[in-house]
Amino acid sequence: MMQLVLKFAACTRAAGLRVSTSEVLDCLDQMQYANPTDEEEFKILLRSNFVKSRREQAKFDHLYHLFFHEMQTDLDVKSESMAQHLEEILDFLQENMGQDQESQAIMDLMAGNPMGYLELLQQMQTDEDSGPRIKGSNLGQLAKRLQIMLGFNDVRELIAQFLESRTPSPGVTETIDYQIRQQLREYFDERLATAQEMLTKEPRPDNASMKKSTSPEKHLAQLGDKPFVSLSRKEVEEMREIIDHLVAKLKDTIGRRYARKTSGVLDIKKTIRAASKYQGVPVELIFKSKPPRKGKVVTLCDVSGSVWAAARFMLNLLYSVSERFTGVRSFVFVNSLTEVSDIFEKHEINQAIEEVLRSDRIPFEARTDYGATFRHFKREYMDILNKKTTLIIIGDGRSNYSNPEADILDQMRDKCRRVIWLNPEHEVFWYSGDSEMRTYERYCHEFRQVQNLNQLMEFIKDLVL
Structure with a gap:
């Protein structure tokens, strides 16, 4: 057993594993506490000492697996006769194979000693060949691999030649039975297949602890086109992180757009006025800067059913860029309006959304009624609209066959700068059933389908840029 462990340690060193003498001694010392006939226990003992x-x-x-299962001749040879013929084949190969390093390594591997072949692979892996090679290329490795594969072909041809010469026929004195010939052929085919696999499929280091981070752009590619109603709880959390990244990027874009004070059209009057400080020399150039136009946003969000899935993300984005507006007032409704602006002002965005969902002021159990909602708005909030206001309505327009009150929407349009309707429902369903979209579209400046984050971000960019 000691010799077996020492040979295995030599093979692991030849393959590039760092196994010290003290670790081999520790392994031999611990062998007395393990059962060598229990393979799993024996393997764990070797692994605990040899693997860093x-x-x-x-x-x-x-x-x-290579050393203890594939390279142990005594386990594969099933008869004394086969062992004798195996030695004859190995002697025949030794006489006819070349004397170079590759040929000798293949010969040792066929004989059950993989050390030379492992050293050859390790040397090739680390590119320690002494021959000339092109700087920055791997042609040296490719040439060596080709040479080894040609050596495999030579071994196959020599074995086939030897077995053919031992086939019973007139004039042949030394013969081998058909069954033994088949066993010998299978034996060497398995060795050659193992050698070729070692050459072409080098085991890669395990890196299971690596954390693979996905960029927000890749997350957006994965989730950006997925409908809001199809998002799982985990995907909603991921979507919040993506929104934070996109909002930061959007704010940078807005900042760069309005921070360019040293480009654009030269302001002649201000430049001449500033030159008076320098005896009329225009040392300081002043350019015309267009101040950002800030408007007011009023949102009416349907919180019934699947519509709320889109509305919550819309409110999230609006309040994330709220500094771009003079004010944002938000209302949610089912059949009557409830203002939730104070909730978003007092709490962080995501917490505010949860507060809205838990609010007892919103009649979630009621039937959706857009007409009643518009009547409520006209009665109590019509005065908040002016020509600087953008009114955004988020809903599917399904009013359960109640009066749509389109005239009130027309009055709201007259008081606003523009009215935008965002519908989270697919466009093919807009004019079916109890939908009033055909009625409402006449009184809106813009209609949009907003089913996913990509469509929502496109709208927000158009709104703030």
């Missing part, structure tokens, strides 16, 4: 990190575990498992 989880990244080396895959390579160790590969070497263990």
Whole structure:
């Protein structure tokens, strides 16, 4: 057992694992506390001493299987006759194979000693060849791999030649039975297949602890086109992070747009006036700057059913860029209006949305009625609209066949700068059933389908830029 462990340690070193003498001694010392006939226990003992990190575990498992399962001749040879013929084939290969390093390594591997072949692969992996090679290229490695694969072909041809010469036929004195020939052929085919797999499929280090971060752009590509109503709870949380990133990016864009004071059209009057400080020399150039036009936003959000899924994200975005407006007033409704502006002013955005959902002021159990909502708005809030106001209505326009009160919407339009209707329902359903979209669209400046974050962000950019 000691010799077996020492040989395995030598193979692991040849393959590039760092195994010190003290670790081998520790392994041999611990062998008295383990049962060598229990393979799992034996493997764990070797792994605990020879593997330094989880990244080396895959390579160790590969070497263990190679050494203890695929390269043990005494386990594969099933008869004394086969063992004798195996020695004859190995002697035949030794006589006819070349004397270069690659050929000798393949010969040792066929004989059950993988150390030379592992050293060859490790040397090739670290590119320690002494021959000339082009700087910055891997042609040296490719040439060596090709040379080894040609060596495999030579071994196959020599084995086939040897077995053919031992096939019973007139004039042949030394023969091998058909069954033994098949076993020998399978034996060497398995060895060559193992060698080729080692050459072409080098085990990669395990990196299970790596944390792979996905950029907000990739998250947006994955979730941006997904309808709001289809988002899971986890995806909603991810969407909030994406919105924070997009809002920050949008604010930077707004800031750059209105911070350009050293470009644009030269303001002649102000430049001449400033030149008086320098005896009429225009040292300081002053450009015309267009101040950002700030308007007021009033939102009416339907909170019934699937509409609220879009409305919550809309409110999130609006309040994230609220400094771009002189004021944002928000109302939610089912069949009557409830102002929630104070909730968004007192709480953080996401917390405010949860407060709205838990509010006992909103009759969530009522049937949606857009007409009653417009009557309520006309009665109590019509005076908040003016020509600087953008009125945004978020809803599917389904009013349960009640009076749509389109005349009131027309009056609201007359008092506003513009009326925008955002519908989270697919456009093919807008004019079906109890939908009043065909009626309401005549009184709006703009209609938009907003089913996902990409469509919502496109609207917000048009609104604030």
